[in-house]
Amino acid sequence: MDLTMSCSSLFLFFLLFFFISLHIHFLVPASGYFQPYQDCVPYDCGDQQISYPFRHKEQPNHCGYPGYxxxxxxxxxxxxxxxxxxxxxxxxxxxxxxxxxxxxxxxxxxxxxxxxxxxxxxxxxxxxxxxxxxxxxxxxxxxxxxxxxxxxxxxxxxxxxxxxxxxxxxxxxxxxxxxxxxxxxxxxxxxxxxxxxxxxxxxxxxxxxxxxxxxIADTSQCKKCNESGGRCGYGWTRQEFNCFCHDGVYSTTCDRQGKPGILGTKAIIGIAAATGAAIVIVLILMLSFGKKQMIRRIMALIKQRSEHFDGEWKIKGLISSRRYTYKDIKRMTNSFTEKLGQGGYGCVYKGKLQDGRPVAVKLLKKLKGNAEEFFNEVVSISRTSHVNVVSLLGFCFEGNKRALVYEFMPNGSLDKFIFDKNNTLEVDQLLSWDTLYQISLGIAHGLEYLHRGCNTRILHFDIKPHNILLDANYCPKISDFGLAKICPREESIVSLVGVRGTNGYIAPEFIIRKIGGVSHKSDVYSYGMMVLEMVSRRKNIEVIVDRPSEIYFPHWVHRRLELREELGLRGITNEEDKVNAKKMIVIGLWCIQIDPRARPCMTQVVEMLKGSVDALEIPPEPSLSSPSRYLTACPCEFVFARE
Incomplete structure (x- = not known):
């Protein structure tokens, strides 16, 4: 009897696993097959319209020809x-x-x-x-x-x-x-x-x-598709033209003479009904045998597989970048020959696309859980298009192999220019005060775009010099969106579990919740800390050797400003350098105010950077002791209610 029960349970387990696999592999993708027709509605912008071969940046990549x-x-x-x-x-x-x-x-x-x-x-x-x-x-x-x-x-x-x-x-x-x-x-x-x-x-x-x-894209096929009531797209099944119709995806038109790309509605509904009924029957049978522990294991397996395919379809529906195989990644990096850098996330290698363009390939380590950071980065950055945000050119999502392909930044990350003490003379020559100022302005523009320029607000939560890349002209680009949070633009406060960011740049509201909620002002704090590091050309938390009691650079520089003492900053040669340095310091100090309400938004940061230094008030020293003092001192507090 026990042997019979064991065999029955085993049979039921495999039967259930078969139907679950069928449901996940066949039914779940099918649920998205009709979505392309809705996804690819022409997008009106003023008196112009975005339609194939172009697509709006918020539309899925299958709505337009690659790159348009x-x-x-x-x-x-x-x-x-x-x-x-x-x-x-x-x-x-x-x-x-x-x-x-x-x-x-x-x-x-x-x-x-x-x-x-x-x-x-x-x-x-x-x-x-x-x-x-x-x-x-x-x-x-x-x-x-x-x-x-x-x-x-x-x-x-x-x-x-x-x-x-x-x-x-x-x-x-x-x-x-x-x-x-x-x-x-x-x-x-x-x-x-x-x-x-x-x-x-x-x-x-x-x-x-x-x-x-x-x-250059060929649009000759699109006219026939539109005339048949369809909408044009590309690359839904293979790298070829698609005609999206009410009932499915076809190769040329919606008149059913074109080669169909998917199953019809009735077939999918039938499979869905049969699969659902089979799952219910098998679960009832297993419950009747009292195999609750086995059910829990199976449900855990179902959850794991469901999360994997949820990730697959999350990426499929939202990204605009090309998908590569792991074999492609190895080929473009020459089997990971030239390493550019390494971090907790994995390693970055230099690569080359088939057209000869250099790229940076971030190969991620084995990820925990459902690879949330990987999905965050792909989905977040695929929603962006800005000169100060790094471009994601492609990705690899193959089993446990995960890689991201970015545009190559010849000058690497900002940290090596402001923290490298072994090459002081060369660094000073490369990064003049004007260049530092332009970099701080570019990063501010990029953050302003993420906070206000997208249809959705993207909060980065890991702004630091290591995540700012510099192109050949030292134009800064924000990178590494693994900790990013996407939320509607009207949301001011976001709900997060745990602390996000890097020590030294984490906003105090992550630690002391009573001072305010986590919001886009948390990125402002990180930006302010980074700008002050650019000014001092060292980490803010380092000890000042000749002033061991003043271990925190913001406090030290604030005291100097209040006393109108010389800052003794390296590389200042003229009045313009002094103006740029003072702007960066004053704005940095405003950005790191403890109370989030006292910090400017990034739009105001841009305005202050572009404005006159004489119009900038010296902010109060960041402190937990007297919030009322710096709240009244903030010159832009009443604007925050409209963000």
Whole structure:
């Protein structure tokens, strides 16, 4: 009898496992098969519309051709490409032409980062009508005849050199130059309306005319799909065109003549009903035998498998990046030959894509539980598109093999520049005070975007120098979203279990809950601590050797400011350096106020960095003893209620 019971239980176990596997592998994916038609509704942005081959950045990747992602800033379409953002002025679908202009030059030609206009030529190309112009910055030369000149705060004269203008300064006369294509219409405006004008506003008006680029993706199949009532997409089943219809996914049109990509509705409903009924029957039978312990084990197994597939579909529905196999990862890194860095998460290796582009591949260690940090990073960063947020190019999710493929940052992370004591002279030469200021401003822009620029608010919770990457031009990019939290924009306080972050940068409200809830102001605190480290070029918690009683840099620098003493900071050579250093210090001290309400939001941080140093008040010393003092002192407290 015991043997019969044991065999029956074993049989029932395998029968249940079979149906559970069938349910997870077949039914669960099927539940998403009809979603693409709903996912890929054309997205209206002002008087323009985002539809195939493009997709809105919040839509799943199968709604557009790979790489064709657009954002919507108010009523304006935006395109991010090669570390730059462009405003889409006009879209001509018939000719497959976009008229675009650089957003960093839209309002002001005084750039913070000098980057040439470069296209991703696997996706776009210039048109034959585009003309090359040049912006020259920090020049010690005034050519004759004098071209269009302009001035930027804190720098020498700049010049705009139109196409074909012979009055270009000799090499080395201007410290920086930026290539910007313009249209024939823009050139005509320049020559007819502003001949010889030296107004930066006039030059900005010319650059706002933009230039044209063509997209390469083939859209010939999309017309038939749309005419049959479908919506166009790409890569749902394989790397090919898809026509999403009410009842499924087809290869060409919704007229059922195309090759079907999925099962019909009735078949899926039938399988769902049969699988559900079988599971209920088997559970009842097992309960009748009193095998509760076995049921608990099976349910634990079901939960584990369900979490794995939940992760699969969470990624499938939300990301825009390419999925690689582990074999692909090994190939692109040459079997993990060149290590760039290592941390608690795993190792980072240098790699190369098939088109020759260098990449950084983060190979994660074996992850706990349902790999929450991996999903966090993939899902969070896939919702972003900003010049100061690192781009995720792809990922690997294969069994227990997890890897993330990022754009390669030649200058690595910020920490090696501000904490490296072995190469002081070289570090000082590389990171001038102007560069440090521009880096702090770029990070502020990136955090402002994460907190306010997305449809969902992304809280990073691990801002520190190690997670700020620098490209070839020292443009900062926020990375490592493993601890990030995604929440609706209207939410101010978030619910978290445990402490998130790194010691030295964790906001006090994580530890002392009575001072306030965890919110986007927690990122502001981490940002402030990091900025103060950039100023001091050392960790805030290090002991000051000649002042052993003052082990906390923020307290030390605050006392110096109150007494109007010299700060003795390294590398300051002129008045502009002093202004940049003081701005960073004062803003950093505002950001690390103990009470979250006393800290500025990132939008205000950006405004303070761009504003006059004379308008900045010295904040009270961060303290737990007298919250009322610094609450009344905060110059922007009443704005917080509207965030």
């Amino acid at each position: 992602e657009l954002g919507c800033d108010g009523d304006n379409l935006t395109l991010s490409m090669m570390s730059l953002e462009y405003r889409v002025i006009h879209m001509d679908r018939g000719a497959q032409v976009l008229e675009v202009a650089r957003t960093d030059l839209w309002e002001d030609i005084c750039l913070h980062i000098y980057v040439d206009t470069t296209l991703n030529f696997s996706l776009f190309s210039y048109t034959s009508s585009d003309l090359n112009s040049t912006l020259l910055y920090n020049c010690d030369y005034s050519p004759t005849p004098q071209p269009y000149s302009f001035s930027c705060p804190g720098s020498r004269k700049g010049f705009f050199v139109p196409p074909g203008d012979p009055a270009t300064p000799a090499p080395g006369v201007c410290k920086s130059s930026v290539l910007v294509p313009i249209s024939p219409e823009a050139l005509r405006l320049l020559l007819s309306t502003f001949p010889g004008s030296s107004s930066s506003a006039n030059i900005s008006e010319v650059l706002r005319k933009g230039f044209e680029i063509t997209w």
